[in-house]
Amino acid sequence: MDPVTPPVTDPTALPAVDALAPYDAVLLYSFGGPNAPEDVLPFLRNVTAGKNIPDERLAEVAEHYHHFGGRSPINDQNLALQAALRAELDRRGLTTPVVWGNRNWEPYTTQALAEARALGAERVLAVVTSAYSSYSGCRQYRENLWASLEELGSQDAATDGGAPLVVDKVRSYFNHPGFVAANVDAVVEAYGRLQAEHPDAAWPRLLFVTHSIPDTMEEASVVAGASYREQHLDVGRSVAAAAAERLGRPLEWDLVYCSRSGPPSQPWLEPDVNDHLRALHAAGTTSVVLSPIGFVSDHMEVAFDLDTEALETAQELGMVAVRAASVGTREPFVRGLVDLLLERAAVQRALDAGAEPPAEATVGALPPFRSVCVPGCCRQRAGVDSGIPAACSTDPWS
Numbered sequence: 001m002d003p004v005t006p007p008v009t010d011p012t013a014l015p016a017v018d019a020l021a022p023y024d025a026v027l028l029y030s031f032g033g034p035n036a037p038e039d040v041l042p043f044l045r046n047v048t049a050g051k052n053i054p055d056e057r058l059a060e061v062a063e064h065y066h067h068f069g070g071r072s073p074i075n076d077q078n079l080a081l082q083a084a085l086r087a088e089l090d091r092r093g094l095t096t097p098v099v100w101g102n103r104n105w106e107p108y109t110t111q112a113l114a115e116a117r118a119l120g121a122e123r124v125l126a127v128v129t130s131a132y133s134s135y136s137g138c139r140q141y142r143e144n145l146w147a148s149l150e151e152l153g154s155q156d157a158a159t160d161g162g163a164p165l166v167v168d169k170v171r172s173y174f175n176h177p178g179f180v181a182a183n184v185d186a187v188v189e190a191y192g193r194l195q196a197e198h199p200d201a202a203w204p205r206l207l208f209v210t211h212s213i214p215d216t217m218e219e220a221s222v223v224a225g226a227s228y229r230e231q232h233l234d235v236g237r238s239v240a241a242a243a244a245e246r247l248g249r250p251l252e253w254d255l256v257y258c259s260r261s262g263p264p265s266q267p268w269l270e271p272d273v274n275d276h277l278r279a280l281h282a283a284g285t286t287s288v289v290l291s292p293i294g295f296v297s298d299h300m301e302v303a304f305d306l307d308t309e310a311l312e313t314a315q316e317l318g319m320v321a322v323r324a325a326s327v328g329t330r331e332p333f334v335r336g337l338v339d340l341l342l343e344r345a346a347v348q349r350a351l352d353a354g355a356e357p358p359a360e361a362t363v364g365a366l367p368p369f370r371s372v373c374v375p376g377c378c379r380q381r382a383g384v385d386s387g388i389p390a391a392c393s394t395d396p397w398s
């Protein structure tokens with residue numbers, strides 16, 4: 001018998017393979033913030049429910065919001081990022097809907113998942129507005145996702161007769177080339193701005209700033225591969241090296257922290273940005289650039305803790321200081337996020353097929369973080385199981 005000759009097919013005649021399959025919706029998943037003065041207290045109650053935050057700290061943080069008319073910039077920034085992701089997906093011919101939801105304010109997680117469901121989604125790919133892995137940037141989001149899926153009756157069987165809704169998430173993307181490149185651009189621009197505005201200033205020292213977390217949370221974060229602090233140090237090395245090359249001069253840099261809360265007796269990551277400015281000043285530094293690599297947009301922690309407080313500290317000390325922009329909707333970041341969505345879809349197709357997963361893009365010394373969290377990933381305290389289930393992991397309940 002003649003061997004069967006396979007039919008010659010015209011690839012352009014085949015239906016386009018959906019590059020985001022198996023996902024049929026994307027969830028932009030964020031922290032949330034108040035839109036008006038009357039939102040401030042209920043928002044803070046949502047954020048701090050079950051947390052050991054002293055009343056004095058809460059009153060102080062409420063003042064930060066009222067200082068800006070009771071409205072956080074974060075929601076507008078997320079709407080802008082949602083629109084930018086939409087535009088980048090459209091540019092690549094992808095029509096998958098992008099919904100937006102928050103852990104702590106409207107539109108809440110459950111609303112966003114219900115919206116995805118109403119659009120016909122069965123498998124949602126979440127991207128959180130936190131680049132680093134720790135309880136605050138990973139597991140807490142996953143716990144909230146689990147709770148919302150429960151609320152929607154989607155864990156075991158869908159109540160609306162369809163397939164159960166499943167949510168996966170993209171890996172922590174601190175060491176993704178797009179996130180790093182956007183931070184490099186912002187640092188280079190900030191050096192340009194500082195030199196233009198203060199031509200006589202000394203060559204600035206570079207301070208990378210991130211959100212402080214309790215030492216216990218830092219210790220627990222290492223389960224993901226490298227601790228929260230080590231993840232930032234890796235990004236700091238990458239950004240400083242690339243920016244120094246572009247600027248044609250070496251850069252000296254430090255990693256510092258902002259927005260500490262919790263009782264004073266509880267140790268959190270240090271040094272605080274203000275304390276560090278004082279120490280640098282005492283040691284003779286006169287000029288700094290602050291790069292908020294810990295945050296993806298210029299939300300309240302940036303607008304208050306850096307632009308209001310830290311820049312005031314620098315001014316009091318007579319130091320020249322400029323804040324670099326956060327990645328926001330910068331093109332390398334948005335393109336990188338869409339690359340990540342596509343990469344995560346390819347990873348999932350390989351996992352579902354038992355095939356070799358594709359290579360995952362990184363820069364720096366650390367490996368790509370896991371797409372599916374391991375049991376015990378990103379707890380509040382190392383070795384202590386809170387018993388709270390979390391989505392997007394190989395924990396026994398998922």
Ligand SMILES: CC1=C(CCC(=O)O)c2cc3nc(cc4[nH]c(cc5[nH]c(cc1n2)c(C)c5CCC(=O)O)c(CCC(=O)O)c4C)C(CCC(=O)O)=C3C
Pocket residue numbers: 031032033034044047048051053057058061072073074129130131134136137211212213214259260261262294295299300301
């Ligand atoms: C690591 C991290 C990020 C970065 C990663 C990410 O982006 O997720 C982040 C982001 C944010 N944090 C924010 C606001 C707040 N965070 C608080 C409290 C806390 N944050 C923590 C950590 C983080 N937080 C921790 C360990 C606490 C203690 C209580 C707890 O264990 O949760 C509190 C309570 C009052 C206070 O103590 O400050 C508020 C109001 C906003 C919104 C800003 C806006 O409205 O524009 C954003 C984006």
Ligand SMILES: [Fe+2]
Pocket residue numbers: 133134138139224373377378
């Ligand atoms: Fe994790």
